[in-house]
Amino acid sequence: DGGITQSPKYLFRKEGQNVTLSCEQNLNHDAMYWYRQDPGQGLRLIYYSQIVNDFQKGDIAEGYSVSREKKESFPLTVTSAQKNPTAFYLCASTPAPGETQHFGDGTRLSIL
Amino acid sequence: SQQGEEDPQALSIQEGENATMNCSYKTSINNLQWYRQNSGRGLVHLILIRSNEREKHSGRLRVTLDTSKKSSSLLITASRAADTASYFCADHNAGNMLTFGGGTRLMVKP
Numbered sequence: 001d002g003g004i005t006q007s008p009k010y011l012f013r014k015e016g017q018n019v020t021l022s023c024e025q026n027l028n029h030d031a032m033y034w035y036r037q038d039p040g041q042g043l044r045l046i047y048y049s050q051i052v053n054d055f056q057k058g059d060i061a062e063g064y065s066v067s068r069e070k071k072e073s074f075p076l077t078v079t080s081a082q083k084n085p086t087a088f089y090l091c092a093s094t095p096a097p098g099e100t101q102h103f104g105d106g107t108r109l110s111i112l
Numbered sequence: 113s114q115q116g117e118e119d120p121q122a123l124s125i126q127e128g129e130n131a132t133m134n135c136s137y138k139t140s141i142n143n144l145q146w147y148r149q150n151s152g153r154g155l156v157h158l159i160l161i162r163s164n165e166r167e168k169h170s171g172r173l174r175v176t177l178d179t180s181k182k183s184s185s186l187l188i189t190a191s192r193a194a195d196t197a198s199y200f201c202a203d204h205n206a207g208n209m210l211t212f213g214g215g216t217r218l219m220v221k222p
Binding site: 004006035040041042043044045048058088090092097098099100101102103104105106108 | 143152156160209212214215
């Protein structure tokens with residue numbers, strides 16, 4: 001079955017540590033996105049990539065980094081510069097910007 | 113930047129009743145999309161309505177779009193306990209991104 005896989009489901013970060021969230025899709029979609037969701041809130045765009053080897057900052061990119069070396073993969077690194085990383089992180093993909101987005105089941109990141 | 117605003121923020125109804133959620137946006141759009149999110153899960157796409165459409169149906173769901181008022185509504189008819197979830201609108205605007213609203217948390221009591 002085609003879909004988006006995010007891992008791990010739960011992640012804990014120590015002070016000063018970088019952590020990487022995985023997002024893999026087998027939908028052959030060109031565009032991929034990372035969102036942050038705080039409790040009871042909507043989604044805020046962190047980074048997006050419309051094509052391999054290219055990505056753009058979203059509304060809240062500070063303290064985060066991404067790479068897009070393969071079409072299927074769009075990992076997100078939460079760096080130590082992100083002082084308030086506790087949130088639910090969602091990855092999505094779409095065949096073209098503005099069309100329906102397909103979401104993974106998220107990674108919940110907490111601080112130790 | 114958050115553009116869409118949803119109303120109400122929370123809604124509690126009895127099974128069998130209809131649920132209406134509203135969404136407003138600020139700039140012109142190409143399309144508006146509605147998604148559902150069960151607790152602790154990702155979002156699932158429900159309906160996409162384009163800017164030249166006024167109404168769209170899918171099963172028990174009906175979405176309307178009023179571009180003159182920059183608003184949309186999602187109606188769920190004959191609600192079921194399984195409809196309990198958060199519902200989000202997202203507008204596709206000139207920036208070619210989806211901008212999500214804050215969501216409506218729907219609880220359907222059996």
